[in-house]
Structure formats: C-alpha cells, structure tokens
Amino acid sequence: MTRSFAAACVLFAVAAAGCRPAPEPVHDRFPALGTLIDVTLYADDPEHGAHALRELRALFAEAGHDWAAWGDGALARYNDGAAAADAGLQALLDEAAALERASGGLFNPAIGALTELWGFHRQEREAGPPPDDDAIRLWLNGEVPPRVDLGAFAKGVALRHAVSRLEGMGVRHALINAGGDIAVLGDANGRPWRIGLRDPRGPGVFAGVELSGREAIVTSGDYERAFEWEGVRYHHILDPRTGAPARGTVAFTVIHHDPALADAAATALFVAGDDWPPLAQRLGVDDAMRVTADGHVELTATMDARLRFELLPRDKVIVDAIPASR
Amino acid sequence: MRYLRPADYAVIAAATLLVVVLAALAWRPAVTGTRVEIRSVAQDTLTLDLTVDTEVRVRGRLGDSVITVADGRVRFTGAPCRNRVCLASGWLRAADDFAACVPNGVTVRVTGPAARYDSIHY
Numbered sequence: 363m364t365r366s367f368a369a370a371c372v373l374f375a376v377a378a379a380g381c382r383p384a385p386e387p388v389h390d391r392f393p394a395l396g397t398l399i400d401v402t403l404y405a406d407d408p409e410h411g412a413h414a415l416r417e418l419r420a421l422f423a424e425a426g427h428d429w430a431a432w433g434d435g436a437l438a439r440y441n442d443g444a445a446a447a448d449a450g451l452q453a454l455l456d457e458a459a460a461l462e463r464a465s466g467g468l469f470n471p472a473i474g475a476l477t478e479l480w481g482f483h484r485q486e487r488e489a490g491p492p493p494d495d496d497a498i499r500l501w502l503n504g505e506v507p508p509r510v511d512l513g514a515f516a517k518g519v520a521l522r523h524a525v526s527r528l529e530g531m532g533v534r535h536a537l538i539n540a541g542g543d544i545a546v547l548g549d550a551n552g553r554p555w556r557i558g559l560r561d562p563r564g565p566g567v568f569a570g571v572e573l574s575g576r577e578a579i580v581t582s583g584d585y586e587r588a589f590e591w592e593g594v595r596y597h598h599i600l601d602p603r604t605g606a607p608a609r610g611t612v613a614f615t616v617i618h619h620d621p622a623l624a625d626a627a628a629t630a631l632f633v634a635g636d637d638w639p640p641l642a643q644r645l646g647v648d649d650a651m652r653v654t655a656d657g658h659v660e661l662t663a664t665m666d667a668r669l670r671f672e673l674l675p676r677d678k679v680i681v682d683a684i685p686a687s688r
Numbered sequence: 689m690r691y692l693r694p695a696d697y698a699v700i701a702a703a704t705l706l707v708v709v710l711a712a713l714a715w716r717p718a719v720t721g722t723r724v725e726i727r728s729v730a731q732d733t734l735t736l737d738l739t740v741d742t743e744v745r746v747r748g749r750l751g752d753s754v755i756t757v758a759d760g761r762v763r764f765t766g767a768p769c770r771n772r773v774c775l776a777s778g779w780l781r782a783a784d785d786f787a788a789c790v791p792n793g794v795t796v797r798v799t800g801p802a803a804r805y806d807s808i809h810y
Contacts, residue, residue, distance in 0.1 A: 393729035393749060398793045400727070402806065485791050486750070486770050541790065542810035550806055558784050558805035565777050565785040570805065579809050586773060586790045586810075615809075 385551060390415040394422035395429075395517055396485055397541025403528065404535040404551055414533050418524055422540075425520040429454070431474045431511040432483055441474065441509045457622070458515055464645055465630035470602040474509030476501045479605075482587060482598040483511070491591050498605035514582070518625025521545040521578060525621070545578040545621045561673055562613035562653050569669040571617070578621035582628040583613040601633050610635040610655055617649035617665065639681050650681070719783040721798030724762045726755060729793030738762060738798065748792030755796060768792055784808065 388411035390401045399422050405411030428436040428451070439445040447455060458471035474483070479497055481487040500506050512519075517540050525547050528536050535548035537555050546555045554572035561568040562583050573579060584597035584607070601608040614632040618624040627645045631638045631652070642650045642662070649668060651661035659675035666680055726734040730747045738760050745752040745766075753774070754766030761781045764774040769791040777787035783800025786808045797808060 391727060391729070391733070393793055397790060398727065398729050398795065400807070489770065537807055539807045539809075542788075542808075544807055544809050555807070556805045558786075558808045560786055560808055560810040565780045565787050566782060567784045567786075567805065567808070581809060583810070586788070587771070588773070589771060 387551070388412065388415060390419070392419055392422070394419075395426040395520060395540065397517075399541070400539040402537045403533050404548075405533055410532070414528055414531050414536075417527055417531065418538070421524055421527055422520055425516060425523070429512050429516040429519075431477075431509060431513070437510060437512065454512065454519060455510065457519075458510075458512060458626070461515070461623070461626045461630075461645075465626070465641065466644075467602055468633040468641070469514060469626045469630035471510050471512055471515065472508040473600060473602055474511030475506045476600055476602070476605055477511050477513070477598075478509065479506075480596070480598070480600065481589075482600075487587075487589055489589070492596050492606075502605050514629035515622060515626045517541065517543055518578070518580060518620075518622035521621035521625075525576060543578070543580045543621070543625065544573070545576075546573045547576060549574045559615065559669075563657075564673075567672050569671045569673075571668050571670070573617070576619050577617060578619070578624045579615065579617045580621065580624040580628045581613050581615040582632040585612065599629060599632050603633075608633040608635065611652055612655055613653040614638070615651045615665075616647050617668070618647060623647075642681075719800040719804070720760070721781060721783045721785065721800055723799045724755075724757060724780075725797045725799055727795045727797075728753075736762070746794050748789065748794045750792045753789050753792050753794040755794075762796060762798065763787070764789060764796065786810065 385404045387402050387404050392399055401415060401418055403411060403414060405414060430438055431441060432438055436448065436451050440447050440451060461469050462471055477483050479493045479501060521538055521540055524538050525545050528547055537544065537546045544557060549555060554574040557571050557573055557579060558567035559569045559571065562585055582599055584599060588595055588597040597607045599608050611632050614628050616624040616628045627647050631642055631650060634641045638652055648662060649665040651659060651665050653659055657676040659678045660681060662681045721738050724736045724738055726746055728746050728748050730749060734746065736742060736757055738757060741758045743754060743756045745754055751768030753764060756763055756765040761779040763779045764787060767774050767789050769789055774787055774789035780787055780798050783798055784805055785798045788795045788810060
C-alpha cells in the first residue's frame with residue numbers, strides 16, 4: 363500500500379511538472395556596435411528577464427563606445443595618444459595581438475589606418491574612387507601611424523561578455539543576434555536553437571544549423587559593406603598583405619564555443635582564401651565553411667555533418683580532400 | 689536496341705526510380721510566406737500581411753526605408769543609405785527570406801505558418 367502510495371505521488375509530481383506552463387521568452391532589440399542587436403531569452407520570471415535585458419543593453423552600449431576605433435571612447439583616445447589603455451582595454455589588445463600572431467597576420471587589429479584609407483571606417487562610405495596604390499604602399503611599408511581597429515573582433519568579444527553576464531545572472535537559455543553574428547546559451551525551451559544561414563548571394567536561407575550550450579556562429583561576408591567604382595566592386599574585408607579587399611571568397615562561416623575567436627577567425631580565414639584549411643587547424647576551428655566567389659562550398663567534415671542545406675551548392679568539397687597548400 | 693536484354697531494362701528502371709526517390713527526399717520546397725516582419729533600431733516591430741498590397745515607411749538610423757508589399761511579395765523600394773544593398777536584394781516571397789539595410793538598421797523577414805528558424809544568421 364505504501365509502495366502504491368509512493369508511486370502515485372511520483373506520478374502526480376511528474377504530471378504536475380508537465381502541467382507547468384512553458385516559460386515565455388522575452389525579447390529586446392536595440393542599436394549598438396554599429397548594428398542591430400536582437401535578444402531572446404528565457405528567464406525565471408518577467409522581472410528577472412527585464413533586468414537581464416537592461417544589463418545587456420548597458421553592456422553593448424559600453425562596448426560600442428569603448429571599443430570604437432574612432433570617436434571619443436577608450437580605444438579611440440588610445441589611438442589618438444590621448445590616453446593609455448586601462449586594464450580592460452589592454453587585455454583586449456593583448457588577446458587581439460595573440461590572435462594576430464596565431465593567424466599569421468591575416469587577422470590584423472592594427473588595420474585602422476588602412477580601413478580609413480578605404481573609407482570603411484564610416485557606416486556610410488563617401489562616394490569616390492578606391493585609394494591610390496601609392497597610399498596603400500605607404501601603409502604596407504609601415505609608413506603610416508598605426509591605428510587599432512577591432513571591428514573584426516569587438517562584436518565577438520561583446521557577445522562573449524554578454525553570454526557570461528547572462529550566465530552570471532542565472533539565465534540559462536538565450537540567443538543574441540548581433541548584426542547577424544549569433545551566440546547562444548542553453549537551448550530554446552527544450553530543443554536546440556535553430557539558425558538559418560542566409561544565402562550570401564540571395565535573400566533565402568542557404569542552410570540550417572542547430573546550436574546549443576555555449577556556441578556562436580559568425581560569418582565574414584563581402585555582401586553588406588561594399589562600393590562600386592567604374593564597374594569594379596570593392597568590399598570591406600581587407601587583406602593586410604595587399605592592402606586591398608581579399609578576393610576569392612564571398613563568405614566564411616565559423617562555429618565555435620568562443621564568439622570572439624569565431625569572429626577573428628572568420629575574418630582571417632576569409633582573407634586566407636584557398637589556403638584556409640591549415641590556418642583553421644592552427645586556430646583550433648573545427649566547424650568552418652567557405653563559399654567561394656564562383657559559388658563552390660568548401661567545408662570541414664564536422665561542419666558538413668551539422669548543416670542541412672536548403673539550397674544545394676554548385677559543388678561541395680569536404681576539407682579533408684583539399685591539399686593543405688595549393 | 690537488340691543489345692539490351694530484359695534485365696538491362698530492369699536495371700535502367702530501378703536506377704531511374706532510385707534517382708526520382710532520392711530527388712524527392714533531397715528536395716525541400718520553399719514554404720510560401722504569409723506575413724512579413726519588419727524590425728528597426730528606431731521603432732517597434734511591424735508585422736504585415738503578405739497578401740495585402742501596401743507600402744510603408746520605416747524609420748531607421750539614417751532616415752526612412754520604404755518597403756513595398758505586392759502580389760504576395762515584399763521588398764525594399766527606397767533607402768536612405770548609399771550602397772543600396774537592400775534594394776538589390778529584390779523581392780522576398782518564401783518563409784525565412786531575409787533582407788537587411790545594415791546602415792539604416794532595418795531588417796525584413798518573411799515568415800510562414802510555422803517558424804522554422806529562431807534567428808537568421810547573416
């Protein structure tokens with residue numbers, strides 16, 4: 363009898379748990395870091411959720427101000443020689459320098475003066491021709507004062523801080539979309555977060571992927587910031603070896619547990635072009651995909667296993683089949 | 689044709705059937721959109737019925753983006769930005785089709801009867 367009663371209690375408890383209403387997600391959207399930040403999170407109660415969203419707004423606003431290469435924030439003043447880097451900024455600069463070394467210089471945080479030369483430091487580039495070869499050569503020769511630009515890194519770092527802040531506040535499930543780059547925490551109320559990867563050359567979804575735990579997906583693409591001059595298109599991802607936009611790749615996607623590493627790696631691997639596989643290995647990136655300028659897809663076996671393609675690529679090559687150096 | 693034997697015809701038929709079955713399994717038709725969700729850094733989210741032709745002005749960071757719904761499709765038709773990447777995105781019709789005016793902070797996403805994705809990565 364006692365055993366039957368205990369079993370009934372367990373059954374009742376399970377049934378009662380099943381009757382609990384599913385937690386409702388809370389959302390927020392705000393501008394920061396020169397883009398649109400979109401947040402979805404599951405919190406214990408609405409007040410907890412609202413508090414977490416306010417914290418994220420403050421975090422992204424601070425990052426956008428402090429880490430902008432131009433303006434009056436901490437990095438801009440450091441660049442202008444008006445102030446030394448404080449401990450937080452110095453840690454960021456040290457991490458960026460380590461990634462520069464690991465990427466063989468293809469992720470270059472001291473690219474600010476070149477970015478400015480091309481006019482990509484403004485949200486809206488002034489109409490006009492690309493910089494002349496002499497100006498680019500001066501930069502390549504190191505004859506232009508260096509300027510740190512963390513544009514290929516800051517969003518990832520901010521995402522990492524945001525996820526950590528949420529975890530610290532007891533939020534276990536969240537998705538943050540920062541201008542297309544996404545970091546997730548936990549899952550979407552019992553199932554993985556479902557992410558659609560936009561087609562780099564069209565409006566549709568190219569492939570779907572599921573993320574969960576602490577993961578981030580970052581793409582460096584040539585499609586959002588670019589200009590045309592005399593029939594030639596110039597995009598904003600600059601190759602520090604040539605001083606010009608990197609050619610041969612339209613999009614490079616990385617999935618990694620650290621959004622900051624994913625951000626820097628996506629840029630470096632975009633710039634690396636055909637030689638990306640050994641660099642991905644050096645950077646510790648397992649899940650990587652390149653879409654080439656002629657529509658071919660090259661990806662690691664682990665990335666291939668995660669993606670569900672909605673648009674069949676013209677050609678798909680698993681990275682193991684790509685020689686380390688071509 | 690006299691070189692083909694009955695078993696050859698069977699192999700050809702089986703191969704054809706296999707191709708048809710595999711194509712059917714691999715092909716996922718795009719889900720037609722029913723609504724469009726317009727998000728902006730400067731105003732609340734706007735949700736429109738994709739079956740009702742209309743034109744809306746959406747305030748963004750730089751100015752107004754103009755978005756047109758017509759014949760079950762939606763697109764950017766006006767933008768305050770210089771590069772006009774959003775205009776080049778063209779018409780969006782299928783669920784999860786997506787276009788963005790990054791400088792102006794305005795995004796347009798077609799949604800279907802059931803959301804297939806929690807977020808679009810771009």
